[in-house]
Amino acid sequence: MRIALQLAEQSQLNGDVPFGAVIVKNRCVLAAIGNSEHADQNVTRHAEVKAVSAASTLTGTRNLTGCTIYSTVEPCPMCAGAIFHACIDRVVYGMSRDDLPHLFRSRAIRLWDLAQDWHYNPQITGGVLKDEAIAAFSNYNDAFRVAHTHQDEESQPSGFFSTLALQ
Numbered sequence: 001m002r003i004a005l006q007l008a009e010q011s012q013l014n015g016d017v018p019f020g021a022v023i024v025k026n027r028c029v030l031a032a033i034g035n036s037e038h039a040d041q042n043v044t045r046h047a048e049v050k051a052v053s054a055a056s057t058l059t060g061t062r063n064l065t066g067c068t069i070y071s072t073v074e075p076c077p078m079c080a081g082a083i084f085h086a087c088i089d090r091v092v093y094g095m096s097r098d099d100l101p102h103l104f105r106s107r108a109i110r111l112w113d114l115a116q117d118w119h120y121n122p123q124i125t126g127g128v129l130k131d132e133a134i135a136a137f138s139n140y141n142d143a144f145r146v147a148h149t150h151q152d153e154e155s156q157p158s159g160f161f162s163t164l165a166l167q
């Protein structure tokens with residue numbers, strides 16, 4: 001988890017959300033990677049999805065049975081899908097959305113609900129080095145909030161149809 005936290009810091013230095021993930025099997029690190037969704041302008045570039053992809057590339061298999069993923073944050077539904085598809089046995093995360101309620105909307109469907117919906121039963125452990133994971137947001141916090149407040153103010157109407165309306 002300490003490696004994941006360092007990668008989260010690196011993501012922040014690159015202008016991204018400070019999340020990191022590491023996949024380990026038999027005490028060997030198969031993947032260690034940070035979030036780059038802003039740097040890459042690609043929403044699939046979450047740390048956990050990237051880590052699953054890198055570990056599969058390294059091992060040459062889509063099946064990551066026997067692996068543990070360490071993530072600085074409770075994986076989102078997209079990342080949980082990748083983790084469960086890959087049959088990762090253990091998920092360890094730092095903070096959850098509940099830990100930063102002023103930044104994140106709470107989520108009605110949680111990681112363990114998604115696992116159950118997949119008929120999948122990974123071992124899930126939360127709150128590991130949670131304080132450090134939250135601390136990573138101490139510098140990121142303001143920029144994130146300002147960006148989202150600004151976006152909210154300008155979001156009427158928003159998206160594809162408003163883009164069309166402007167053309």
Ligand SMILES: [Zn+2]
Pocket residue numbers: 046047048075076077078079080
């Ligand atoms: Zn995610």
